[in-house]
Amino acid sequence: MGRFRSGVAAAVGLVVLVVTGCGGSAGGNDPSASEGSAQGPITVTSCGREVVFDSPPESVLAIGSEAPALLEAAGAGDTVTHYAGSLEVPFDEKVKDTVTKAERVLEDSHDVSFETIINTGADVAIGTDISASMDINALADRLAQAGVQVLTVSNYCAGVEGGAAEGEQPGFDLIYRDIESYGKLFGTETVANESIEELKGRVSAVEAKVAERSKRSAIPLYVNADGPLGGYGGQALVSEQMALLGLDNVFDDVEKRYFEPSSEEIVSAAPDVVFALHLPTGSSTLETSDDVVTELRSRPELAGVGSVADDNALIPLNFYYTTASPLAVDGLELLAERLGDE
Numbered sequence: 001m002g003r004f005r006s007g008v009a010a011a012v013g014l015v016v017l018v019v020t021g022c023g024g025s026a027g028g029n030d031p032s033a034s035e036g037s038a039q040g041p042i043t044v045t046s047c048g049r050e051v052v053f054d055s056p057p058e059s060v061l062a063i064g065s066e067a068p069a070l071l072e073a074a075g076a077g078d079t080v081t082h083y084a085g086s087l088e089v090p091f092d093e094k095v096k097d098t099v100t101k102a103e104r105v106l107e108d109s110h111d112v113s114f115e116t117i118i119n120t121g122a123d124v125a126i127g128t129d130i131s132a133s134m135d136i137n138a139l140a141d142r143l144a145q146a147g148v149q150v151l152t153v154s155n156y157c158a159g160v161e162g163g164a165a166e167g168e169q170p171g172f173d174l175i176y177r178d179i180e181s182y183g184k185l186f187g188t189e190t191v192a193n194e195s196i197e198e199l200k201g202r203v204s205a206v207e208a209k210v211a212e213r214s215k216r217s218a219i220p221l222y223v224n225a226d227g228p229l230g231g232y233g234g235q236a237l238v239s240e241q242m243a244l245l246g247l248d249n250v251f252d253d254v255e256k257r258y259f260e261p262s263s264e265e266i267v268s269a270a271p272d273v274v275f276a277l278h279l280p281t282g283s284s285t286l287e288t289s290d291d292v293v294t295e296l297r298s299r300p301e302l303a304g305v306g307s308v309a310d311d312n313a314l315i316p317l318n319f320y321y322t323t324a325s326p327l328a329v330d331g332l333e334l335l336a337e338r339l340g341d342e
Contacts, residue, residue: 044151044181056186061084062083064127065091066127066324069095069326070325073196075186075190075192076182080099080102088280107281155237158170172328176196178324179195199326203244217272219266220236223278233255235256236258244332267301276315278319317334
């Protein structure tokens with residue numbers, strides 16, 4: 001059942017960075033995708049931690065929106081038996097079917113606890129921010145002792161102490177690597193490789209589409225009605241999305257994924273384009289594109305930013321289109337189309 005073997009160092013790590021051993025019969029949505037039965041232990045190197053599976057996991061608790069989309073792309077969506085996360089994510093039809101069929105554990109993935117994971121009976125918990133109130137390495141240690149593995153999506157390894165390789169940056173390559181790794185872990189390499197090639201082709205098509213456009217500056221802001229604006233630095237996936245679109249993130253030199261810029265920094269940057277990210281989860285007061293546009297334009301501190309007042313330059317964006325899964329490719333295509341309307 002893919003339980004944790006004794007002697008494996010505890011820490012949190014997810015997406016398979018290196019996998020050795022043969023895939024198993026966990027299947028995937030296409031029964032023909034399985035590469036054969038398991039022939040030995042499977043070692044997963046993730047966020048600097050080695051995890052050994054005796055056999056492919058049969059039951060997965062997917063935490064957050066990235067895990068089910070990555071597993072579906074890898075051909076292992078049918079292993080998701082439990083889901084902790086929102087149903088308001090713009091999943092495609094297959095992933096939506098996967099999460100709605102799974103047992104819903106929680107709406108907010110940040111609220112997942114040791115007890116929550118153990119009570120599902122899942123072989124492995126795969127996700128992003130496993131717990132906002134607990135040290136993730138300590139949580140992984142406890143779960144390891146209880147026989148449950150924990151894996152963290154590779155784009156979030158920078159947030160785990162010792163988790164990111166030196167010089168490794170979050171981005172599309174880590175999405176591809178996660179899909180490949182899951183394919184090896186679950187024995188669905190054929191489907192995984194096909195998905196990776198399809199995603200790479202779509203990204204290349206966007207790059208070709210925007211190749212002749214002039215370079216412009218852009219600023220990605222996370223907008224909420226109850227607090228300061230958030231910004232995304234060079235370690236954020238949205239920064240790579242902007243680069244692929246021929247845009248310069250004005251915060252690219254900030255060595256963080258997320259931070260809170262001052263209004264002075266935003267105004268002085270004078271960006272040509274503003275991306276206004278928002279969460280349509282039902283728990284935010286800014287759930288639509290109109291909501292987020294109205295909120296930004298009502299802030300007096302942004303009165304000096306001309307692009308905020310320009311319908312062609314202020315682009316509201318569902319936050320989930322910037323997360324570390326195939327949804328990031330959907331987001332890239334949506335942005336390319338929106339920018340092409342100018």
